[in-house]
């Protein structure tokens with residue numbers, strides 16, 4: 001099976017390059033080979049490679065910057081996945097696409113299920129929701145995997161920010177009124193590979209099975225915490241030598257351009273009952289830092 005993988009220098013994309021090995025021939029695309037801001041380049045790349053499966057973790061992920069560049073965020077997150085899906089439809093290919101907890105406004109009490117109504121509170125969330133809708137509209141066999149609070153040891157993420165700030169500061173002030181699940185990028189890539197394997201036969205993807213399983217799945221670590229709880233747990237880890245005080249603050253005390261949902265907890269029961277188990281967020285964090 002031929003797999004077109006986007007965003008290979010990103011957190012999830014980089015891990016997917018490793019996790020998907022053995023499932024097919026991977027055609028790894030970075031920004032230079034396929035620029036999602038240039039829809040013609042997206043079209044050309046899919047036509048040239050003619051994959052059986054497109055795996056698309058590439059995205060515009062700078063949540064605050066997106067407020068100033070809504071058109072660019074919408075092209076990369078909303079329109080480019082639609083072009084990929086349209087091209088996939090022409091050649092009978094399938095697609096695994098990633099989305100976010102930020103498609104919800106965070107006002108629900110309790111964890112969000114896949115059929116809860118999205119209502120994004122910021123530009124990034126709106127652009128990601130548009131991407132989901134474009135993939136669904138194409139009618140191809142697809143999985144839309146919504147995850148949350150992704151971290152790892154490379155790229156830009158909250159873990160690396162806190163690790164750096166711990167070296168520099170005596171006090172970290174972190175919001176304690178936003179709830180969600182920090183998710184290690186390797187958890188996502190391994191669960192994706194497991195899922196693709198479950199939907200494949202010796203000869204490659206089982207398109208009928210994938211069509212029957214198509215839809216949105218929540219795929220995040222189990223359990224929940226706040227950014228404050230996440231920061232506390234990072235700072236307490238044995239590999240973090242300097243231990244600043246971590247002080248809980250309110251969202252109002254940490255003003256940012258983009259609104260964040262107060263509750264981004266995702267119920268992952270659909271994914272775990274269909275495909276595979278997912279680790280507790282704190283266990284995965286331990287593994288990552290160890």
Ligand SMILES: NC(=O)C1=CN([C@@H]2O[C@H](COP(=O)(O)OP(=O)(O)OC[C@H]3O[C@@H](n4cnc5c(N)ncnc54)[C@H](OP(=O)(O)O)[C@@H]3O)[C@@H](O)[C@H]2O)C=CC1
Pocket residue numbers: 007008009010011012013030031032034035036037038056057058059060061076098099100101128146147148149150151155156
């Ligand atoms: N990070 C998070 O906390 C969360 C992420 N997600 C979703 O998961 C997916 C993967 O996220 P993550 O791995 O963290 O993201 P990263 O920001 O780590 O990586 C995104 C990748 O997309 C690439 N990219 C951005 N713009 C373009 C473009 N115009 N053309 C081609 N490539 C581009 C980047 O390329 P380059 O390296 O050149 O910049 C980068 O490699 C995304 O769909 C995201 O929305 C969902 C929930 C949480």
Ligand SMILES: Cc1cn([C@H]2C[C@H](O)[C@@H](COP(=O)(O)OP(=O)(O)O[C@H]3O[C@@H](C)C(=O)[C@@H](O)[C@H]3O)O2)c(=O)[nH]c1=O
Pocket residue numbers: 061062063064100101102147148149150157158161172173174175178227254260
């Ligand atoms: C660095 C820092 C952040 N914060 C707060 C700000 C914010 O509310 C929260 C998280 O900050 P970040 O900017 O790292 O997180 P953010 O960019 O909002 O992360 C989001 O990224 C996108 C791509 C997603 O899809 C989401 O799932 C989510 O992971 O922590 C503090 O309170 N104190 C601090 O010192």
Ligand SMILES: [Mg+2]
Pocket residue numbers: 061062063
């Ligand atoms: Mg960020």
